[in-house]
Amino acid sequence: MxxxxxxxxxxxxxxxxxxxxxxxxxxxxxxxxxxxxxxxxxxxxxxxxxxxxxxxxxxxxxxxxxxxxxxxxxxxxxxxxxxxxxxxxxxxxxxxxxxxxxxxxxxxxxxxxxxxxxxxxxxxxxxxxxxxxxxxxxxxxxxxxxxxxxxxxxxxxxxxxxxxxxxxxxxxxxxxxxxxxxxxxxxxxxxxxxxxxxxxxxxxxxxxxKAPSNLQLLIGWTGKPASTSQLVDKISLFKARQQKEYHQFLEESKHCIQRMVDGFHNADLEAIKNEIRYNRELLKQLGINSGVHIETPILNKLCQIAEDFGGAAKTSGAGGGDCGIVAIDRNSNFKQVLTEWTANKIEQLPLSVHFIENIKGEIKHHLIKKNNKY
Missing domain, CATH: 3.30.230.10 (Ribosomal Protein S5; domain 2)
Structure with missing residues (x-):
């Protein structure tokens, strides 16, 4: 087998x-x-x-x-x-x-x-x-x-x-x-x-x-599943009707991700956290403009709790339910976030990053090489 x-x-x-x-x-x-x-x-x-x-x-x-x-x-x-x-x-x-x-x-x-x-x-x-x-x-x-x-x-x-x-x-x-x-x-x-x-x-x-050594990733689940395909369909309608606003969202998102990638290259957790917060605001505004509920009340609560204890949080994926993510300093008392999540019926998913070996050389046309490392 x-x-x-x-x-x-x-x-x-x-x-x-x-x-x-x-x-x-x-x-x-x-x-x-x-x-x-x-x-x-x-x-x-x-x-x-x-x-x-x-x-x-x-x-x-x-x-x-x-x-x-x-x-x-x-x-x-x-x-x-x-x-x-x-x-x-x-x-x-x-x-x-x-x-x-x-x-x-x-x-x-x-x-x-x-x-x-x-x-x-x-x-x-x-x-x-x-x-x-x-x-x-x-x-x-x-x-x-x-x-x-x-x-x-x-x-x-x-x-x-x-x-x-x-x-x-x-x-x-x-x-x-x-x-x-x-x-x-x-x-x-x-x-x-x-x-x-x-x-x-x-x-x-x-x-x-490569993530900074002090980056702790926390994942919270809201208890409500969401259909990515259907949410993307709804955003497509907004794209067709409000092309100028949609294009502005695209460009701001691109620059945000570029700055966040620089944060990874420089092992700068604060820079990464700042861009997570900025990306959250971009997505919230997209939701308001399109009428799509990307950040639900329970996702908002998940994020606010993390922010109260020094984390940077946002929805993950299409939103409308599912998970939120938090970037926080692993040297901080981040367990306070988990305690508050539990009190608000937000389930922590105790997951870790999974690495797959032997990437080098296998993305023939597309992988960017940085500092002689992949």
Missing amino acids: ITEKAPGKLYIAGEYAVVENGYPAILVALDQFVTCSIEESEAEVGRIISRQYHKNALQWHRLGEQMVVDNRDNPFSYILSAIKVTEEYARAFARELRIFDLHIDSQLDSESGKKYGLGSSAAVTVATVKALCRFYNLPVTKDEIFKLAAIAHFEVQGNGSLGDVAASVYGGWIAYHSFDRQWLAQQRKYLDLRTLIELPWPDLKIESL
């Missing part, structure tokens, strides 16, 4: 802006995983088995008189897409396709089914691609795994930056600039998959970051 795993993620800053080509965000990979195990089937049928996902429900809505099913929050859609794309790649290497059983185990949702917003769809896509690449003995680097998983994920979701896929592939702290997904969709129609994987992708840039 072949087993591979992929970590969950959280956004630190740059949400919403990162869905535009070339705009940056900072993410972190966490030590909770989706594990994919694969073995050849002895029967004439294969199975996809998941302890967590068997009770998963589909969402649907009306479009006129039609019933439209939304697969974007269904993990099986990502698993099937990952299989389809990876097997297409395997055929390019003259591999004979086989029948197999696929076992999925996720730590990213709780035993009781709580969804924490840790990027389970990206992680299950990455884990499935990695396992199948080993199953078919495909010569892939992390760069190629990212591209395969990004294609598989995008063909289900249809929006988003794919930054969560990057975090699951490369691990640690990363600065991620989203690539041109319209270009990808167009080239997918005309190019064979192997050629598409080998090409440099427009605007894609990924940089590994």
Whole structure:
């Protein structure tokens, strides 16, 4: 049996802006995983088995008189897409396709089914691609795994930056600039998959970051899950209607992330904290302008408690629920934050940053080299 795993993620800053080509965000990979195990089937049928996902429900809505099913929050859609794309790649290497059983185990949702917003769809896509690449003995680097998983994920979701896929592939702290997904969709129609994987992708840039030694990351969960896809859809309407305000948000977010990346390079925790606070204000204003509830009252409370004890806090990801993150000096008495969170029914997620080794040299076209280190 072949087993591979992929970590969950959280956004630190740059949400919403990162869905535009070339705009940056900072993410972190966490030590909770989706594990994919694969073995050849002895029967004439294969199975996809998941302890967590068997009770998963589909969402649907009306479009006129039609019933439209939304697969974007269904993990099986990502698993099937990952299989389809990876097997297409395997055929390019003259591999004979086989029948197999696929076992999925996720730590990213709780035993009781709580969804924490840790990027389970990206992680299950990455884990499935990695396992199948080993199953078919495909010569892939992390760069190629990212591209395969990004294609598989995008063909289900249809929006988003794919930054969560990057975090699951490369691990640690990363600065991620989203690539041109319209270009990808167009080239997918005309190019064979192997050629598409080998090409440099427009605007894609990924940089590994080293956090200051005194940076303590705290993660709080609000108890309310949120649908990233649906929130991004709503922001797209604001983009179409108020282009000037949206463009101003993009530019301010870009400069904020650039300053935050400099904070990482200089091991300057205060600079990082200042930009987290600034990014929070940008997102709050985006929410007001668009009518999207990015920072809910409970997320506001989470942030305010952290600020009271010297931390810099904001929503993580699309907002509307899920998690908030805090950057705070690990030498401070940050446990006061956790005590106050508990008193306000905010659950601390006791997660750590997960690093993946052997990144060096594998992002062939896109990784920025800093001070002779990746």
